[in-house]
Amino acid sequence: MRNRMTSLALALALTCGFSVAQQAVPLPTGVVAAPGSFVVAPASITYFAKGGDTLIAIAVQFTGKADHWVQIGKNNRIDRDSNIPIGTPIFIPAELLSDDPVEATVVALSGSITARKADGIVIALAIGAKVSEGTQIDTANNGFVTFALADSSRVSLPSNSRVKIGKLRMARYTKSPRTEIMLLRGRVESRVSPLEARKGLFEIRTPQSVAGVRGTHFRVGILANGVANEVLSGKVAVAKPAEGASLTLATAKGAIVDSRTVGPMVDLLPAPRLVARAGADYATAQFAIVPVAGASAYRVQLSTDSDAIDIIAENNAATPQVRLDGIPDGAYFVRISAIDRAGLEGLTRIEPVRISARADLAQRAAAGAPNVDHSNQREIGLKWQPLGGRSFVLQVARDADFSWLVHTVRTAVPQASVPR
Known part of the structure; x- marks a missing residue:
C-alpha cells in the first residue's frame, strides 16, 4: 500500500509543476523512503516530504532560516511555496544546513x-x-x-x-x-x-x-x-x-x-639539508645548513615527533648556521627551511638528530687523543696535547659508553698515569 501511495505522490508531483531534483540521493532498489524521513549523503541530504510540508517549513526545519526556501526551491525546480506532494524528494546541500x-x-x-x-x-x-x-x-x-x-x-x-x-x-x-x-x-x-x-x-x-x-x-x-x-x-x-x-x-x-x-x-625555495649526515650526534643544538640559492634567512625547528607537530624550539638566522639554546640531551627531529628575500618560507626537510654532551667529549678526544708515554707492570703513562692552560679529566672505562668507569684522574697538566 505504501509503495502505491508513494508512486501516486510522485506522479502527482510531476503533473503539478514539481520535479524530482537531479541531485537527490538515490535509494537502493526496492527501498521506499517514508514521508518525513531523510537520507544523508556526504555533502547533502534528501528529505521526503510529508503531508502539509511547504518549502518554508522545510527550510526552517533543516537550515534554521526561512529565507533559504528560495534556494531550496531553485535546487529542486519548485518555484512557489505551496504544499508539496507527499513523498517528494527535496535535495538540500550541506552549505544550507544548520x-x-x-x-x-x-x-x-x-x-x-x-x-x-x-x-x-x-x-x-x-x-x-x-x-x-x-x-x-x-x-x-x-x-x-x-x-x-x-x-x-x-x-x-x-x-x-x-x-x-x-x-x-x-x-x-x-x-x-x-x-x-x-x-x-x-x-x-x-x-x-x-x-x-x-x-x-x-x-x-x-x-x-x-x-x-x-x-x-x-x-x-x-x-x-x-x-x-x-x-x-x-x-x-x-x-x-x-x-x-x-x-x-x-x-x-x-x-x-x-x-x-x-x-x-x-x-618556494627548495628544502635545505644539513651539512652533517641524517641522524648525526650533536654536542649542542647548533646546525650547519647547506646554503640555498636565493635564501636571505633560514629557520630551524626542533620537535619530538617526525611530523613536527610537537615543536619545542625554533630560531631564525641570516646565515646557514642556526643555534637553539637550552636543549637537553635526547633524540629529536629537526625541521629546516629557507626564507627568500620577500619573506616567503620555502619547503621543509625533517631529519632525525641526537643532542648529546658526550658527542662533545668524543669530538675533543678525536682532535687530541692521548698517546702512551710509558708503560710497565704497574701503570700506563698517557700524554696529550695541551689546550691553552686548561685542566683535564681523564677517565678509563670498561665499555664504550663509559657506563662502567674504573679510573678517573684530574690533572692540570696534559699527562697522567693510570694503574694497570
Whole structure:
C-alpha cells in the first residue's frame, strides 16, 4: 500500500509543476523512503516530504532560516511555496544546513601559552584541553601549540603568534566542517583533512587576506610587507577580504598579499639539508645548513615527533648556521627551511638528530687523543696535547659508553698515569 501511495505522490508531483531534483540521493532498489524521513549523503541530504510540508517549513526545519526556501526551491525546480506532494524528494546541500558548535583538542604544547575564551575568561591549556569558538590563543617566545579539529585537521601555532577562532562548527547531519581562523600576529600552519567530498569550509583570515582550502598543508604569516601564503601540498585559493577574484596556489607555490594586490605567485625555495649526515650526534643544538640559492634567512625547528607537530624550539638566522639554546640531551627531529628575500618560507626537510654532551667529549678526544708515554707492570703513562692552560679529566672505562668507569684522574697538566 505504501509503495502505491508513494508512486501516486510522485506522479502527482510531476503533473503539478514539481520535479524530482537531479541531485537527490538515490535509494537502493526496492527501498521506499517514508514521508518525513531523510537520507544523508556526504555533502547533502534528501528529505521526503510529508503531508502539509511547504518549502518554508522545510527550510526552517533543516537550515534554521526561512529565507533559504528560495534556494531550496531553485535546487529542486519548485518555484512557489505551496504544499508539496507527499513523498517528494527535496535535495538540500550541506552549505544550507544548520550547524552545531564543536571543539578543538590540544594535542601538543610547549612553553608559555595564553588562551582567553570569548567571554574574557583565561583558561589553562594542557594536552587534551578543549578549545571553543571565539577563543584567542597567544604563544610567547618559544611557545608552541597544536590543536586537532573534529575532522582530524591540525592547526599549529609557532612562537610569538596570536589567533582567534572565528568559527568552529560542523554542519548538522552531514558533519561537514566549518572552520575560520583569524591570524592576528605571527604565523599559523595548517594540515587540513580533505573537505571536497563533504563541501566543508576551512579558512585562514587576516585583515588583508583570506586563504581557503579543501584539503592541504599550508602556512600563513603576517610580515611587515604583507601576508605570506605558502603551500606545501594541495591547493589554496588566496584573496583579499570582500573581493571575489582569487589566486590559486598549488604545491610549492607562494604569494604575498599586501594592501593593494594579491601575488604574484612564485616558486618556494627548495628544502635545505644539513651539512652533517641524517641522524648525526650533536654536542649542542647548533646546525650547519647547506646554503640555498636565493635564501636571505633560514629557520630551524626542533620537535619530538617526525611530523613536527610537537615543536619545542625554533630560531631564525641570516646565515646557514642556526643555534637553539637550552636543549637537553635526547633524540629529536629537526625541521629546516629557507626564507627568500620577500619573506616567503620555502619547503621543509625533517631529519632525525641526537643532542648529546658526550658527542662533545668524543669530538675533543678525536682532535687530541692521548698517546702512551710509558708503560710497565704497574701503570700506563698517557700524554696529550695541551689546550691553552686548561685542566683535564681523564677517565678509563670498561665499555664504550663509559657506563662502567674504573679510573678517573684530574690533572692540570696534559699527562697522567693510570694503574694497570
